[in-house]
Amino acid sequence: xxxxxxxxxxxxxxxxxxxxxxxxxxxxxxxxxxxxxxxxxxxxxxxxxxxxxxxxxxxxxxxxxxxxxxxxxxxxxxxxxxxxxxxxxxxxxxxxxxxxxxxxxxxxxxxxxxxxxxxxxxxxxxxxxxxxxxxxxxxxxxxxxxxxxxxxxxxxxxxxxxxxxxxxxxxxxxxxxxxxxxxxxxxxxxxxxxxxxxxxxxxxxxxxxxxxxxxxxxxxxxxxxxxxxxxx
Amino acid sequence: xxxxxxxxxxxxxxxxxxxxxxxxxxxxxxxxxxxxxxxxxxxxxxxxxxxxxxxxxxxxxxxxxxxxxxxxxxxxxxxxxxxxxxxxxxxxxxxxxxxxxxxxxxxxxxxxxxxxxxxxxxxxxxxxxxxxxxxxxxxxxxxxxxxxxxxxxxxxxxxxxxxxxxxxxxxxxxxxxxxxxxxxxxxxxxxxxxxxxxxxxxxxxxxxxxxxxxxxxxxxxxxxxxxxxx
Numbered sequence: 159x160x161x162x163x164x165x166x167x168x169x170x171x172x173x174x175x176x177x178x179x180x181x182x183x184x185x186x187x188x189x190x191x192x193x194x195x196x197x198x199x200x201x202x203x204x205x206x207x208x209x210x211x212x213x214x215x216x217x218x219x220x221x222x223x224x225x226x227x228x229x230x231x232x233x234x235x236x237x238x239x240x241x242x243x244x245x246x247x248x249x250x251x252x253x254x255x256x257x258x259x260x261x262x263x264x265x266x267x268x269x270x271x272x273x274x275x276x277x278x279x280x281x282x283x284x285x286x287x288x289x290x291x292x293x294x295x296x297x298x299x300x301x302x303x304x305x306x307x308x309x310x311x312x313x314x315x316x317x318x319x320x321x322x323x324x325x326x327x328x329x330x331x332x333x334x335x336x337x338x339x340x341x342x343x344x345x346x347x348x349x350x351x352x353x354x355x356x357x358x359x360x361x362x363x364x365x366x367x368x369x370x371x372x373x374x375x376x377x378x379x380x381x382x383x384x385x386x387x388x389x390x
Numbered sequence: 391x392x393x394x395x396x397x398x399x400x401x402x403x404x405x406x407x408x409x410x411x412x413x414x415x416x417x418x419x420x421x422x423x424x425x426x427x428x429x430x431x432x433x434x435x436x437x438x439x440x441x442x443x444x445x446x447x448x449x450x451x452x453x454x455x456x457x458x459x460x461x462x463x464x465x466x467x468x469x470x471x472x473x474x475x476x477x478x479x480x481x482x483x484x485x486x487x488x489x490x491x492x493x494x495x496x497x498x499x500x501x502x503x504x505x506x507x508x509x510x511x512x513x514x515x516x517x518x519x520x521x522x523x524x525x526x527x528x529x530x531x532x533x534x535x536x537x538x539x540x541x542x543x544x545x546x547x548x549x550x551x552x553x554x555x556x557x558x559x560x561x562x563x564x565x566x567x568x569x570x571x572x573x574x575x576x577x578x579x580x581x582x583x584x585x586x587x588x589x590x591x592x593x594x595x596x597x598x599x600x601x602x603x604x605x606x607x608x609x610x611x612x613x614x615x616x617x618x619x620x
Contacts (some may be wrong), residue, residue, distance in 0.1 A: 221593055223559060228587070235581070254531075325452075343460070350468070356461045
């Protein structure tokens with residue numbers, strides 16, 4: 159009995175690698191999308207501003223699960239209709255992991271946009287004026303001045319988004335990715351002990367949350383080194 | 391394109407949207423009533439109470455809602471004690487399980503939001519209440535709870551939208567709310583584009599209405615917090 163539980167528990171936790179890979183890849187895509195959309199929202203071009211606003215409005219107005227179903231089922235269906243209309247002989251189908259990364263990246267990119275936009279707006283103006291006065295090139299100004307401030311100011315929101323994202327990866331099991339949740343479901347159905355195995359999955363997500371909180375507190379401390387604080 | 395199928399099944403979507411709204415608002419109403427007292431316990435002077443509430447919010451905010459829902463809907467059947475108890479007819483109903491999961495989850499988030507609001511009330515307001523000789527109950531009713539709620543409004547608005555969107559998970563345990571209806575139509579008619587796009591449009595409209603309503607509420611009840619210098 160305990161042997162069976164241990165065996166299934168190992169296969170569930172082994173899928174943790176898939177969950178983490180999915181989470182980190184989505185986080186990367188979300189960060190890139192979020193940065194691009196944040197700069198677009200603050201850009202002088204009206205078209206860019208409106209495109210970014212439309213993107214965040216639509217994505218944040220639809221449940222994560224529905225975005226995932228749209229990316230996994232509806233987008234290929236639409237593309238295949240177009241291909242049929244053109245008379246080509248091919249079919250498009252996404253793998254669950256690709257659809258999962260695309261969907262989660264798209265969703266959390268919208269949340270990251272707001273985080274980065276607020277952070278960019280909160281960079282002290284004098285810092286940028288000083289950089290201009292020193293004659294820094296645009297690229298140098300970005301890497302040496304804007305980016306360090308951005309990291310510090312965006313970190314709390316970024317942490318929050320990652321915590322929500324890590325939990326949202328569980329949804330990808332519903333489109334068939336063999337992650338922690340998918341394996342837990344399999345074990346639950348095979349053994350008739352659903353509570354035990356869903357509890358193991360819950361324990362996995364909880365430890366990811368707690369470890370991420372600890373790690374990001376350390377990183378935050380590193381980036382706040384240059385900040386003066388009032389004596390308590 | 392097969393928009394004709396969607397038009398034929400519009401009645402189903404109306405039913406689904408009704409269930410979505412029912413689930414969201416029932417869960418929010420119940421969890422609101424639980425979260426207000428829990429927020430006070432979260433800031434209690436007794437460490438044991440504080441940590442007990444923190445433990446609860448940490449577990450329910452640290453695990454996916456999907457796992458919580460499956461633990462309650464599929465998991466509880468594992469125990470004979472539960473299966474033979476008088477509440478089993480309730481616990482085997484997907485609607486009841488979904489509501490329990492949503493309430494437990496939303497209460498955890500709301501408790502933390504309200505507890506944060508409570509911590510940020512200026513000390514002067516509480517001192518003034520004491521100086522007026524208000525009892526602890528009068529203080530809570532007239533000063534602390536209103537100040538806590540207005541300060542929590544922006545975050546609580548986000549939580550309401552999260553809850554509205556979270557109801558889509560009810561489709562995974564056979565309930566036919568908006569997402570469930572969309573899934574059923576894709577399976578019945580073998581079309582994968584139109585049903586989900588329709589569901590997305592319904593959620594988008596609901597979110598838009600909720601956000602607009604909330605901005606109005608915020609302007610009316612929390613307006614005094616804005617435009618302050620420093």
